[in-house]
Amino acid sequence: MSATFFVRCALLLAAVLLNGCQQQDAPPLDQQLYVWQRQWTDAHDDALAQSRGDFSTLRVLALQTYPQAGWRRARINPALLKNDGRPLIAVIRLDGQLKTLDQTETTVQIQRVVADWQAQGLMLAGVEIDHDAGTARLPAYREFLAGLRNVLPATLKLSITALPAWLDSPELPALLTVVDSSVLQVHAVSSPERGLFDPAQAKQWAGRWSRITAKPFYLALPAYGIALLPGDSGAPMVESEVPIEHVGQRRELLADPLQLSKLASQLRAEPPPHLAGLIWFRLPLKGDRRAWSLATLRAVARGDRLASQLKLNLSSNDGLYDIRVSNRGNLDGGLPERVTLAVTQCDAVDAVNGYAVHQTPGQLSFTRLQDGRLLADAERTLGWARCTKIDQGSSHVYP
Structure with a gap:
């Protein structure tokens, strides 16, 4: 054999070894969505x-049980889910305040949901126990x-929602062996008064979880807000999707899209072992x-650059102007603090939707009276004016 042959073999072997030693690119993180409404509407x-292009799988609230109220099924729209076509995971919510868990009755209830969904032709891929x-x-x-896994169809994956509080339990590794995957909930787990979400703590929990489980896990991330109300016992009451009839000032807490976007980018760049994806709630x-707009949620999931873009919009009919402000960006933002309009000869003006108007020669000034949000792709009417002219080019919106 010639020397050239041996040189070629040596180069080929070196290339193979080099490629084998190089770190392979991590697969992209899957993006999924919780659908958590108990009563479905036309808005679904x-x-x-609009969410279909960015989120692969829907985890749909299917069944709940409470200490007093008992079993309640969510009133889903099977036709919408069937037409949507994405894989579905039926989420079974078992309230943590239950004194005991009737394993037999719970298993029967879950089997009924599975059978009903499959009979309706839904693309059921798994069951999640929360x-x-x-x-x-x-x-x-x-x-x-373990008992539930034995009676569920083998085609269905079994997952659980998991708490960071379990990280210190010696029972956790054995628990994770009986399910196919876990969903680590890293929001609303500390005192609500400290906020909904701490990105540094979430990363720490995810790292610790990855060292305990040998199976895929997901992070459940917040895309919503809550309100805190003073409770009778001193502890705050939490108001989320359902309004609470209670006297007292509400303190709003909202997950910050910029924080979550940064965390998601970090996790995509350096995912902990076994992290399979992110699930947005x-x-x-x-x-x-009390939720992000879908435009903001999609932008965060895609890793797009986030920005609000406030714009003044005027429409007139025979000298009567409707005055509105819109957010043409992809980031939900606050309502503008002030909007000034250059005007000529206004006979009448008025403000609405939490704004007050002040008129001086040649100018109208709309001032915000209370805080509020202007969602991405949304518009808010500030008021109206009957004027000879409003010069939009000389008008200004102040965030």
């Missing part, structure tokens, strides 16, 4: 359609999950006052 149609069990009850919880509907 648009929300599902149970905030105390660490002392993890052995009993593992026993229940929750699918926002039109009129959802």
Whole structure:
């Protein structure tokens, strides 16, 4: 054999070894959505359609049980889910305040949901159990999950929502062996008064979780807000999707899209071992006052640069102007503090929607009276004016 042959073989071997030693690119993180409304409306149609391109799988609230109220099924729209076509995971919410978990009855209830969804032709890919069990009850919880795994169809994956509080339990590794995957909930787990979300703490929890589980896990991330109300016992009451009839000033807390976008970028660049994806809570509907807009949620999931873009919009009919401000960016923002308009000869003006108007020669000034949000792709009417002319080019919006 010639020397050239041996040189070629040596170069080929070196290339193979080099490629084998190089770190392979991590697969992109999957993006999924929780659909958490108990009562479906017509607004789900648009929300599902607009979310389809960015989120692979829907985790849909299917069934809940409470200590007093018992079992309650979510009133989903099977036709919408069937037409949507994405894989579905039925989420079973077992309230953490249940004194005991009736394993037999719970298993029967879950089997009924699975059978009903499959009979309706839904693309059911798995079942997720959402149970905030105390660490002392993890052995009993593992026993229940093992029994449920044995009776569920083999084609369905079984997952659980998991709490960071379990990280210090010696029972956690055994619990994770009986499910196919876990969803680590890293929001609303500390005192609500400290906020909904701490990105540094979330990364730390994810790193610790990755060293315990040998199976895929997901992070459940917040895309919503809550309000804190003073409670009768001194502890704050939490108001989320359902309004609470209670007297007292509400303090609004909202997950910050910029924080979550930064965390998602970091996780995409350097994912902990076994991290399979991110699941966003929750699918926002039109009129959802405590959720990000779908435009912001999609932009965060894609890793787009986030920015609000406030713009003044005027429409006139025979000298009567409607005055509106819109957000043409992809980031939900605050309502503008002030809007000034250069005007000529105004006979009448008025403000609406939490604004006051002040008129001086040649100018109208609309001032915000209370804080509020202007969602991405949304518009807010500030008032109206009957004027000879409003010069939009000389008018200004102050954030």
